Amino acid sequence: MLHRRLWLFAALAILPTLAIFAWVRLFPIVETLRLSLHKWDILSRNKPFIGLANFQELMGDRLFREALLNTSIIAFGVLIVTIPLALVLAALIHHRTGSRFGPFNESAIFVPHIVSLVPAAMAWKWIFDAQLGPLNALLGVFGIPAQAWLFDPVWSIVCIIILCSWQALGYAVLIYIVGFRSLPESVFEAAKLDGATGRQAFWHVAVPMLKPITLYVSVVTLISAFNVYAQALVLASDSQGAPGRQVRVLVLDMIENSFRNYRVGYAASEAVVLLVIVLSLTLIQFGLLREKGRR
Amino acid sequence: MTTYAAFTHALRRAAPAGAVSGLVTAALLATASGAMAQTITVWSGYPELAPFYTHVAEGLKAENPGLEVRVEAIPLREHERRIALGLTSGSSGALVLEMPGSTAARYIENELLPPAPDDIEAFVRADGNFNEFFIDQASYQGEVYGVPLFRGQGALFYNTEMFEAAGLTAPPATMEEFTDYAEKLTVRDANGNPTRSGWSMRLSGGGQGIAEKFWINLHQYGGALLTEVEDGKWKADFANEAGRKALGQYLENVHTLKTVTPELPADAEAFEREQTAMFIRESWVVGDIAAKAPDLPYATAPLPTGSIALPAQLYVSADGAEAEAAWKFALATNEPENLIWLLDNVGWLPNRVNVDYSPVTDAKPGFSGFLNVPEDYVFFTLPAIGPIEEVLTRLAARLVEAFGNASLAGDDAAIDAFLAEAAAETNSILEREGLLAQ
Numbered sequence: 010m011l012h013r014r015l016w017l018f019a020a021l022a023i024l025p026t027l028a029i030f031a032w033v034r035l036f037p038i039v040e041t042l043r044l045s046l047h048k049w050d051i052l053s054r055n056k057p058f059i060g061l062a063n064f065q066e067l068m069g070d071r072l073f074r075e076a077l078l079n080t081s082i083i084a085f086g087v088l089i090v091t092i093p094l095a096l097v098l099a100a101l102i103h104h105r106t107g108s109r110f111g112p113f114n115e116s117a118i119f120v121p122h123i124v125s126l127v128p129a130a131m132a133w134k135w136i137f138d139a140q141l142g143p144l145n146a147l148l149g150v151f152g153i154p155a156q157a158w159l160f161d162p163v164w165s166i167v168c169i170i171i172l173c174s175w176q177a178l179g180y181a182v183l184i185y186i187v188g189f190r191s192l193p194e195s196v197f198e199a200a201k202l203d204g205a206t207g208r209q210a211f212w213h214v215a216v217p218m219l220k221p222i223t224l225y226v227s228v229v230t231l232i233s234a235f236n237v238y239a240q241a242l243v244l245a246s247d248s249q250g251a252p253g254r255q256v257r258v259l260v261l262d263m264i265e266n267s268f269r270n271y272r273v274g275y276a277a278s279e280a281v282v283l284l285v286i287v288l289s290l291t292l293i294q295f296g297l298l299r300e301k302g303r304r
Numbered sequence: 305m306t307t308y309a310a311f312t313h314a315l316r317r318a319a320p321a322g323a324v325s326g327l328v329t330a331a332l333l334a335t336a337s338g339a340m341a342q343t344i345t346v347w348s349g350y351p352e353l354a355p356f357y358t359h360v361a362e363g364l365k366a367e368n369p370g371l372e373v374r375v376e377a378i379p380l381r382e383h384e385r386r387i388a389l390g391l392t393s394g395s396s397g398a399l400v401l402e403m404p405g406s407t408a409a410r411y412i413e414n415e416l417l418p419p420a421p422d423d424i425e426a427f428v429r430a431d432g433n434f435n436e437f438f439i440d441q442a443s444y445q446g447e448v449y450g451v452p453l454f455r456g457q458g459a460l461f462y463n464t465e466m467f468e469a470a471g472l473t474a475p476p477a478t479m480e481e482f483t484d485y486a487e488k489l490t491v492r493d494a495n496g497n498p499t500r501s502g503w504s505m506r507l508s509g510g511g512q513g514i515a516e517k518f519w520i521n522l523h524q525y526g527g528a529l530l531t532e533v534e535d536g537k538w539k540a541d542f543a544n545e546a547g548r549k550a551l552g553q554y555l556e557n558v559h560t561l562k563t564v565t566p567e568l569p570a571d572a573e574a575f576e577r578e579q580t581a582m583f584i585r586e587s588w589v590v591g592d593i594a595a596k597a598p599d600l601p602y603a604t605a606p607l608p609t610g611s612i613a614l615p616a617q618l619y620v621s622a623d624g625a626e627a628e629a630a631w632k633f634a635l636a637t638n639e640p641e642n643l644i645w646l647l648d649n650v651g652w653l654p655n656r657v658n659v660d661y662s663p664v665t666d667a668k669p670g671f672s673g674f675l676n677v678p679e680d681y682v683f684f685t686l687p688a689i690g691p692i693e694e695v696l697t698r699l700a701a702r703l704v705e706a707f708g709n710a711s712l713a714g715d716d717a718a719i720d721a722f723l724a725e726a727a728a729e730t731n732s733i734l735e736r737e738g739l740l741a742q
Binding site for chain 2: 050051052053054072139140157159160162245253254255257264265267268269270271272
């Protein structure tokens with residue numbers, strides 16, 4: 010009887026939280042799934058059911074395909090840049106924890122993550138500016154010709170990868186530092202006794218033991234990078250036009266279809282595709298890292 | 305179009321302000337009885353217009369001390385999204401909304417914007433206030449829904465000192481001359497790369513502006529992105545000789561003559577910093593130059609055959625007493641004193657005809673290229689059809705790719721193939737929406 014009452018109390022206590030979670034997290038997902046099967050222009054009361062027509066149209070939509078390709082390149086680019094770099098930086102910072110610059114190092118790495126996105130992107134836009142940017146000025150010192158970073162189809166994507174990685178790095182390093190600090194000292198001492206160098210201990214001891222952290226950081230980084238939007242928008246936008254090449258990404262395409270083209274059902278089908286991609290990649294990451302972790 | 309041309313001529317020989325202010329004043333007095341404590345919000349898509357709306361609100365304050373006007377002016381694309389979300393959610397309070405008729409049509413069709421009350425309709429239709437073109441733009445199926453305010457109209461801005469230095473004594477009169485002039489006006493470094501563009505063209509960025517600017521050039525060659533073939537039915541009309549010439553000119557300037565490149569500073573900012581010799585833009589640049597580069601030696605000139613004219617109206621989304629206050633505000637924007645202030649301080653061209661703007665236009669010759677246009681000057685505007693934004697945005701994305709494709713330059717067959725593919729996409733959008741002409 011007491012057990013049942015406790016269970017009831019626990020259920021009632023958690024109910025408001027569950028209700029809020031369902032309202033703000035589950036309902037929008039279900040509604041997006043529903044909308045993706047309808048034709049809706051955001052203004053009309055009519056939302057005729059059209060089955061999978063939105064998805065069929067998506068397959069032939071060159072702007073969607075371009076957005077999907079760009080977003081995937083950016084997301085994996087950010088992942089490839091961020092994870093190894095964060096791991097190495099975290100190891101270096103952890104190694105120098107005792108130094109008087111330790112707190113400064115941690116803060117300096119983390120600051121980009123908390124800086125407001127738009128001003129940060131504006132600053133990077135200036136850095137990449139073909140005419141006035143310091144990057145080209147620096148390259149000029151070494152005799153390297155100036156590049157139109159924000160206008161070239163390839164470089165403009167690389168610029169977004171750099172910007173996103175710069176922002177994601179701080180968080181990843183922070184999590185890795187926590188991971189390093191939780192590793193037992195005894196394992197490293199044992200490795201040292203066995204004659205392992207610092208580099209060998211890092212590679213053969215720390216990296217395998219940090220796999221759960223790597224899993225978490227890579228999932229968060231990948232999901233975040235697939236949702237890239239503001240970076241692409243700011244690097245290509247200007248109050249007076251002629252600013253930079255608009256790198257089309259999925260979220261940008263969705264917003265354009267929703268609020269410029271008034272095709273909310275169509276945009277919802279894009280959101281469903283993005284959801285499926287991110288879910289699939291997350292499951293694959295979980296599978297890969299857990300499988301290897303067991304070996 | 306001819307009625308619109310007549311309007312611009314009427315504007316130049318406009319009546320004295322004092323003689324026509326009576327109608328607005330009377331309308332204001334007629335609605336003043338409802339002035340209680342109310343809050344209305346003005347949503348604008350042009351940040352430079354915020355001081356204008358604030359000026360209008362301050363003018364209303366004297367006789368409406370209880371009226372609070374919040375002015376929220378943000379960039380156009382965000383403004384469009386805000387309207388879509390705000391009107392459909394119905395949670396934005398009493399709003400005065402600034403938008404073109406082509407955008408408003410969607411909301412009116414879905415009963416999200418109410419028709420104007422009788423006194424506002426009477427003001428809009430009153431003889432001599434507005435040209436028929438603007439009354440049409442503010443109306444839907446014969447009923448007035450908005451108050452005409454200003455318009456975006458293109459003209460050529462050119463740096464007179466740079467022209468003089470290049471031995472050019474008059475602005476270009478044909479599109480062929482535009483290219484010739486651009487070549488003469490371009491400044492290059494030792495390697496031949498341009499450091500100052502001869503003619504700043506819109507080549508990159510996001511949104512439909514690229515397609516609109518392309519349409520302006522296309523218009524000079526007698527083409528149009530869309531043509532209404534029968535009542536309410538449209539088709540793409542740029543996969544032809546006019547389209548080839550317009551796109552060919554872009555490509556020639558970017559890739560063959562290199563009078564402009566995407567990465568060179570562009571637009572009004574570049575013109576004000578003397579980083580480009582000429583460009584086509586709306587009249588707000590006159591106000592912008594006055595504020596940011598008052599010593600800039602420049603003049604304006606009409607385009608060879610005609611220009612875009614994008615009128616913006618004020619619409620209201622509110623109920624009861626707040627609606628009354630919102631309409632009163634919309635009406636107050638059209639007081640002669642406020643319109644003259646708008647032209648003088650912001651630079652957008654007011655649409656009301658029977659106001660004497662000469663104190664401003666005489667003092668600021670920069671408006672000459674917008675007002676002193678030939679009798680046969682032909683204007684066009686964006687069609688008020690649902691998918692117009694999608695048509696322009698998708699075409700803009702294709703144009704950016706084309707402008708960057710050097711292999712298209714000088715290859716008429718490749719240009720034709722590009723235009724045919726782009727026109728097919730435009731027509732498929734029209735077909736999906738049941739708007740394609742057979």
